[in-house]
Amino acid sequence: MKEQIVKIVEKYAKYKIDKNLNLPYHDGVVYPQPEDGKKYLLYLHIPFCKVFCPYCSFHKYSFNEQKAREYFKMLRKEIRLAKEKGFDFASVYIGGGTPTILPDELAKTIDLVRELFDIKELSCEADPDISDELIELLKDRVDRLSVGIQSLDDERLKQTKRCEKFGTANEQIENIKKLIKNFKIVNCDLIFNFPDQTKEDILDDIRKLKELSPPQISMYPLMYSPSVKSDIEKNMGKIANTKEFELYQVILEELSDGYVQNSCWAFSKQGISLIDEYVVDHIEYLGLGSGAFGFIKDTLYINTFALDEYKKKVESGLLSTQRHKIYSQKEILNYRLMVDMFGLDFSIEKLLKKYGKEAKQKLFFELFLLKLFKITDKNYKLTTFGKYIFLVLMKEFYIGMDLVRETSRQGIDRFGLIIK
Ligand SMILES: C[S@@+](CC[C@H](N)C(=O)[O-])C[C@H]1O[C@@H](n2cnc3c(N)ncnc32)[C@H](O)[C@@H]1O
Ligand code: SF4
Numbered sequence: 001m002k003e004q005i006v007k008i009v010e011k012y013a014k015y016k017i018d019k020n021l022n023l024p025y026h027d028g029v030v031y032p033q034p035e036d037g038k039k040y041l042l043y044l045h046i047p048f049c050k051v052f053c054p055y056c057s058f059h060k061y062s063f064n065e066q067k068a069r070e071y072f073k074m075l076r077k078e079i080r081l082a083k084e085k086g087f088d089f090a091s092v093y094i095g096g097g098t099p100t101i102l103p104d105e106l107a108k109t110i111d112l113v114r115e116l117f118d119i120k121e122l123s124c125e126a127d128p129d130i131s132d133e134l135i136e137l138l139k140d141r142v143d144r145l146s147v148g149i150q151s152l153d154d155e156r157l158k159q160t161k162r163c164e165k166f167g168t169a170n171e172q173i174e175n176i177k178k179l180i181k182n183f184k185i186v187n188c189d190l191i192f193n194f195p196d197q198t199k200e201d202i203l204d205d206i207r208k209l210k211e212l213s214p215p216q217i218s219m220y221p222l223m224y225s226p227s228v229k230s231d232i233e234k235n236m237g238k239i240a241n242t243k244e245f246e247l248y249q250v251i252l253e254e255l256s257d258g259y260v261q262n263s264c265w266a267f268s269k270q271g272i273s274l275i276d277e278y279v280v281d282h283i284e285y286l287g288l289g290s291g292a293f294g295f296i297k298d299t300l301y302i303n304t305f306a307l308d309e310y311k312k313k314v315e316s317g318l319l320s321t322q323r324h325k326i327y328s329q330k331e332i333l334n335y336r337l338m339v340d341m342f343g344l345d346f347s348i349e350k351l352l353k354k355y356g357k358e359a360k361q362k363l364f365f366e367l368f369l370l371k372l373f374k375i376t377d378k379n380y381k382l383t384t385f386g387k388y389i390f391l392v393l394m395k396e397f398y399i400g401m402d403l404v405r406e407t408s409r410q411g412i413d414r415f416g417l418i419i420k
Pocket of ligand 1: 055056057058096097098125126127128147148149150189190191220221222223224225
């Protein structure tokens with residue numbers, strides 16, 4: 001029965017996501033004027049990596065120092081444009097690609113953001129290529145550093161092409177120790193459900209990480225978007241989804257000792273909570289940088305993926321938005337139900353407070369199904385199976401976002417230039 005429910009949920013999510021993430025292109029798409037006094041989350045995207053990992057479908061280009069320096073400069077200009085437009089921010093999330101690829105440029109960009117806005121929390125992604133210079137430059141500028149580890153097994157690191165880039169598991173462990181000593185909050189990402197991964201393998205990864213005691217751990221299920229599926233299978237073996245729930249239960253059990261669960265895939269030490277998944281904690285956010293996403297009022301905005309077009313737009317005084325889609329109130333309610341459930345933060349009281357009395361009526365069918373299939377208890381708290389269902393939904397949502405990336409990249413070459 002559970003297997004059937006998972007299959008139906010996957011099919012339903014794929015159908016909805018296909019329908020809702022099919023975005024048109026429009027010249028002259030612009031963000032609306034911000035609401036007076038409102039503080040949004042600011043997302044900044046850094047689309048460069050030195051070597052690509054076979055499983056990853058995030059927006060990135062091959063690193064070239066000169067290009068990346070020019071990009072950071074344009075990004076700072078775009079941040080100033082957002083300020084001139086009247087946007088205000090209290091939280092920042094910097095993602096990639098690899099935001100830490102040029103620590104000095106990143107530090108300069110953070111300084112600008114902090115100078116223009118009263119920032120309370122700043123979270124930044126990093127890869128395990130950690131230098132002393134990086135630590136010195138970023139330890140007091142970044143509140144939460146989220147570092148991609150993926151696995152602490154040397155064979156797995158070789159399989160994912162990360163061993164040659166970032167060193168063996170033991171070398172990475174030494175880097176994580178340094179980070180934990182220097183940064184306020186360090187999050188470590190692990191990926192589970194690699195094709196040949198067993199329960200013992202994932203337990204081994206988690207236990208090695210727990211010995212280091214990072215304040216936060218994120219456990220991502222392997223997301224096999226169509227664009228990376230063949231690369232994953234070539235490097236790691238045939239993808240089968242049959243053990244994902246089993247592995248997830250092992251993870252919940254292992255992390256219940258020492259960690260509190262903050263969302264379906266994020267865990268932290270008691271009392272520590274700082275931006276895990278910014279789309280969960282923030283209803284509205286502005287995305288700056290090539291390929292960044294933003295959501296304001298009822299509209300999703302996507303910035304241009306082409307680096308030459310990005311430069312052109314910003315140089316001419318425009319934010320870099322290129323595609324958008326407006327959603328109905330029902331679609332927004334469905335989306336909020338998904339992210340609030342995923343963030344373990346759903347209650348009827350909150351729903352009514354945020355979206356008004358009619359919200360419960362509008363979600364009547366969805367809420368009925370959640371209870372019927374024992375995804376939640378009668379108070380809408382997720383069961384273990386329910387947590388897995390929302391992990392699957394969020395995974396499908398991320399895979400769906402990859403569809404947006406795929407279509408946005410059409411007509412752009414591998415250097416980020418529009419093909420004439
Ligand atoms: C976009 S990366 C940025 C971090 C940094 N570049 C690194 O690789 O260490 C953020 C995280 O996304 C996760 N990720 C990327 N591709 C994924 C996939 N196909 N399935 C699951 N997680 C993935 C990884 O855990 C990674 O650490
Ligand atoms: S996982 Fe990180 S380093 Fe690897 S390709 Fe993706 S963004 Fe780049």
